[in-house]
Amino acid sequence: MKSLKKLLILPVLMFGTMVFAQTASNRFFYELTFKPKKDSAKIEKVMTTLDITKDKSLYRDFTWVAQDSIMKVQVEAMQKSGIFKDMSKSMTMPKFAYKVEKVYPDMKVILEEGLQNGMTPMKLGYVDNTKFNWNITSEKVKIGTYNTQKATTEFGGRKWNAWFTSDLPFQDGPYKFNGLPGLIVKIEDDGGNYSWELKGNKKVDNFEELSYIEKISPGGTSKRVEVSRDKFESTIADFKKDPFATIRPMLKPEMMSQKLPGSDVSIGEMVKKQEKMLKDFYDANDNPIELPVVKEKKKK
Structure with missing residues (x-):
C-alpha cells in the first residue's frame, strides 16, 4: 500500500539508489470516483492501477508512481548539491495510502499500509479471507470497447454492482474485488460512494512493485509485517489519530532547532508542517470503502 510515511523522511533522501529485479505486467488503469465525506455531496477522482503479473496482482493509487521521473530528478539534484529542497511543494499527494496484493493462483488477498514505529518506518498488512459471493445476471452492456456482463455482490457493508468482460x-x-470469469471493467456501490471504471491498459516490461521514493526511503524496502485484521485496524487507527506519537519523544530540542542542509528551515518547522499534512490527509476521508463492523456488546 502506498504509505505517507514518505513525508517523514524527505529530508534524508540523500541515499544511493538500489537495483531491483524487474518483471512484466499488464497494467490496467481504473479511474476511481469517490465520496470522501459520507455526509457531503463532494466527489473526487483519482487514477488507480492494477498491475497483473504471472504470480500476482498489485492495486494502488497511481499518484506516487506517476511522479517517479520528476522525483528522481529532484532527489538526484539534492544528492549532488547536498542542499535540502522541500519536495512537497512540487508533489501531488496520493488520496489513498494502502496497496492490495493478490497472490495467484489461490487469490490470497493482502492489504498493506505503512506507518511510523518510533524512528523506523514499517509496513503493516493483513490477509483478507473474504470469498465473494457473486450473482451473475443475464444483463449485458458495452462499456467503452468491452462487452460486459453484470454481477452483484455484498461486501464491506455495501451492495455492489459489477460489469466484467471475458x-x-x-x-x-x-x-x-476478484472471482468473476473475466476482468472487472466497472464496479460501484449502490449508494454512489465508490465507483471504479477501466480507462485503459498497457504492457509494462519493466514493472517494479516499489515506486522510486519507496526504493530510496529508509524502511521502504523492508518486509511487510503481517498481523490479524483486528490488530491491523487498531494500530492504523491509533496512527491516524496521532501520526507522530511514537516519534515525538525522540525529537529532542537540540535536534529540532537544527537547520536542514542549505536551508533556513529547521527540523522542528519541517516536522510541524509534515504533521499537519498527515493529519489533513487522514481527516480528509471519513467514508471508507468497507464500513466498520459494529460489534455487539456482550450481555452481562
Whole structure:
C-alpha cells in the first residue's frame, strides 16, 4: 500500500539508489470516483492501477508512481548539491495510502499500509479471507470497447454492482474485488460512494512493485509485517489519530532547532508542517470503502 510515511523522511533522501529485479505486467488503469465525506455531496477522482503479473496482482493509487521521473530528478539534484529542497511543494499527494496484493493462483488477498514505529518506518498488512459471493445476471452492456456482463455482490457493508468482460481473461479487479470469469471493467456501490471504471491498459516490461521514493526511503524496502485484521485496524487507527506519537519523544530540542542542509528551515518547522499534512490527509476521508463492523456488546 502506498504509505505517507514518505513525508517523514524527505529530508534524508540523500541515499544511493538500489537495483531491483524487474518483471512484466499488464497494467490496467481504473479511474476511481469517490465520496470522501459520507455526509457531503463532494466527489473526487483519482487514477488507480492494477498491475497483473504471472504470480500476482498489485492495486494502488497511481499518484506516487506517476511522479517517479520528476522525483528522481529532484532527489538526484539534492544528492549532488547536498542542499535540502522541500519536495512537497512540487508533489501531488496520493488520496489513498494502502496497496492490495493478490497472490495467484489461490487469490490470497493482502492489504498493506505503512506507518511510523518510533524512528523506523514499517509496513503493516493483513490477509483478507473474504470469498465473494457473486450473482451473475443475464444483463449485458458495452462499456467503452468491452462487452460486459453484470454481477452483484455484498461486501464491506455495501451492495455492489459489477460489469466484467471475458475478453480479458483475468479473474481480478480493482481493490480486493476478484472471482468473476473475466476482468472487472466497472464496479460501484449502490449508494454512489465508490465507483471504479477501466480507462485503459498497457504492457509494462519493466514493472517494479516499489515506486522510486519507496526504493530510496529508509524502511521502504523492508518486509511487510503481517498481523490479524483486528490488530491491523487498531494500530492504523491509533496512527491516524496521532501520526507522530511514537516519534515525538525522540525529537529532542537540540535536534529540532537544527537547520536542514542549505536551508533556513529547521527540523522542528519541517516536522510541524509534515504533521499537519498527515493529519489533513487522514481527516480528509471519513467514508471508507468497507464500513466498520459494529460489534455487539456482550450481555452481562
